[in-house]
Amino acid sequence: MWPERVERIAAFLRVSGVEGRLEELLPGAGPPAGQKLRADGFDGDGATVVALVPAARSVDERKLAAVGGYREIRPAPASDFPFEGARVFMDQSLLSVDGVWLEAGSPRHVLEVSPVQIARVTSAETADLLREG
Numbered sequence: 676m677w678p679e680r681v682e683r684i685a686a687f688l689r690v691s692g693v694e695g696r697l698e699e700l701l702p703g704a705g706p707p708a709g710q711k712l713r714a715d716g717f718d719g720d721g722a723t724v725v726a727l728v729p730a731a732r733s734v735d736e737r738k739l740a741a742v743g744g745y746r747e748i749r750p751a752p753a754s755d756f757p758f759e760g761a762r763v764f765m766d767q768s769l770l771s772v773d774g775v776w777l778e779a780g781s782p783r784h785v786l787e788v789s790p791v792q793i794a795r796v797t798s799a800e801t802a803d804l805l806r807e808g
Contacts, residue, residue: 680755680780687757688786691796695788697779706785712775712793716753716761719745723761725753726804727769727777727793735806739764742802755780756797763799765790770801 677685677697685697700706711730717739718724724743726734740748742764754761756777769775769790777793779786793799 681784710775712777714753716751718751719748725758725761727765733806763797765799766804767801
């Protein structure tokens with residue numbers, strides 16, 4: 676049995692028909708090989724916004740504001756997957772990979788899933804969100 680926060684994600688995946696792999700990392704183990712996904716939270720004119728980008732890259736807040744139509748965007752805590760109640764944006768570069776890893780309820784639990792499935796279940800809008808350089 677998964678911890679409660681992880682089980683909520685597992686239940687969501689089952690109900691949504693998302694095919695993915697949920698794993699618990701051993702203590703001291705690093706993340707699995709492959710593309711890691713980071714979910715950055717923002718406040719866009721009072722709305723909750725989540726930007727999904729490759730873990731090694733940064734969100735360009737000006738690009739995010741422009742694509743979302745926000746006058747002002749500020750960093751804020753990100754909600755957990757599946758980002759309920761948030762407007763979700765995914766960097767378009769992620770659509771070129773087969774699978775990505777993201778935290779699933781705790782830093783020790785990770786989910787591998789296709790970016791296309793993440794976009795579908797979160798209603799993510801895709802755009803160029805990455806900071807240059």
